[in-house]
Amino acid sequence: MGFSKRQHLQWNIDALRIAFKLEKENGKASVSERLLMMQYSGFGGLKFVLNPAQNPIDINHWRKNEHELFPLTQELHQLLKESATDEKQYRRYVDSMRSSVLTAFYTPPLVIDAIAITLKENAVSIQKLLEPSAGIGSFIQSFADKDVP
Structure with missing residues (x-):
């Protein structure tokens, strides 16, 4: 299965919605919320989220093959x-997203x-492992599942 921009954007929106809710309520994530948040992949490969998307007419500045992503991008913003x-603070969020577009890369579980x-x-012995996947545990989980020495 290839990289689905739509799916990754939806997962990111869902994860952010949960994170914002938990922050606002000073709450703790449930198991299902943690599982949803683990789908977060950053915005590498999703540079269209930086396109103008405030007004319906903004879609005219988008590539035709990304028009279907316009409503989700509006939802994100x-x-x-x-x-x-x-x-x-909104500008800081967008700047953070911009940085992620330039520095985040999706690595498939495979x-x-x-x-x-x-x-x-x-027989490579792993003593310490830096989790590069936005801290969501994709690498750590895979290495634990494979019982790497």
């Missing part, structure tokens, strides 16, 4: 605006599993 305390298995098969 609306969520960020509603969750921000002011315009300055690739992560292949790395973990290869290291195990070659």
